[in-house]
Amino acid sequence: MQNDDLENIQHGHVFRAKQWIYRLIKYLLVRPEPVFDPTLTGKIVAVVGSAPQANMPANMDDTYRIVTINGSQHTVESWGVAKPHITIMQYNQIEGLNTNAREVRRILRGRETGTLYLMLWRHGRRQLEQGLRAFDYRCDNLEIIDRYRRVSLVRKVSGVLNFELDASTKYSNGIIAALLALNSNASAVILSGIDPSSAGHAYNHVGLARKHSEPDMNMIRRLIKLGMPIFTADPNVSEATGLPLWQPVPTATQVS
Numbered sequence: 532m533q534n535d536d537l538e539n540i541q542h543g544h545v546f547r548a549k550q551w552i553y554r555l556i557k558y559l560l561v562r563p564e565p566v567f568d569p570t571l572t573g574k575i576v577a578v579v580g581s582a583p584q585a586n587m588p589a590n591m592d593d594t595y596r597i598v599t600i601n602g603s604q605h606t607v608e609s610w611g612v613a614k615p616h617i618t619i620m621q622y623n624q625i626e627g628l629n630t631n632a633r634e635v636r637r638i639l640r641g642r643e644t645g646t647l648y649l650m651l652w653r654h655g656r657r658q659l660e661q662g663l664r665a666f667d668y669r670c671d672n673l674e675i676i677d678r679y680r681r682v683s684l685v686r687k688v689s690g691v692l693n694f695e696l697d698a699s700t701k702y703s704n705g706i707i708a709a710l711l712a713l714n715s716n717a718s719a720v721i722l723s724g725i726d727p728s729s730a731g732h733a734y735n736h737v738g739l740a741r742k743h744s745e746p747d748m749n750m751i752r753r754l755i756k757l758g759m760p761i762f763t764a765d766p767n768v769s770e771a772t773g774l775p776l777w778q779p780v781p782t783a784t785q786v787s
Contacts, residue, residue: 561679
């Protein structure tokens with residue numbers, strides 16, 4: 532290794548340390564409230580991602596709350612759900628020019644959701660609303676979640692203080708959605724189409740690589756260790772992560 536390489540590594544460590552300290556100070560000063568959604572309290576919540584394999588949870592009925600991630604509304608439509616209760620979307624999906632952002636806008640064009648939680652939007656609300664209108668995506672409620680409310684949510688549920696300094700430490704929005712449901716006192720959270728080891732997306736055949744695999748897997752293992760009521764509807768994910776497979780006891784209404 533050359534001296535220049537060592538200097539670059541040291542510079543990178545110093546920059547990350549400064550960045551972490553800055554975000555810690557701001558976090559302590561802002562004292563952000565973690566995201567809480569009362570519509571999820573006491574409910575069985577299905578969090579649906581865009582992994583190629585996504586199974587409809589067993590015994591799912593209209594009492595379940597459906598949370599979609601980015602373009603996974605395409606998946607729940609095949610289950611007979613035209614309008615999810617909640618959608619979580621990353622800021623880049625609104626105006627981004629990369630393949631993933633374009634595909635998300637294509638699949639969501641002309642659709643609608645209940646509450647849209649937009650993560651890490653850096654511009655004004657008016658620009659966000661214009662961006663949504665540009666691909667004819669509608670919502671009943673719109674809420675912008677900044678970096679520090681996201682950090683606060685992760686810490687409240689898991690005890691982990693993660694400022695997500697780079698891609699190697701960021702959680703997927705599917706994991707954030709699960710944490711939102713848990714913080715909102717959902718009775719059970721079922722992951723479907725959320726697979727840290729998968730590649731590609733259910734709504735296209737582009738085969739884009741998936742990010743967040745390691746932090747997602749670490750968080751899933753932590754939630755299991757904490758005894759959280761979190762499950763998966765996908766047998767392959769259950770085998771890979773240790774998440775219990777969702778196998779509910781039928782209600783009297785469902786039996787009759």
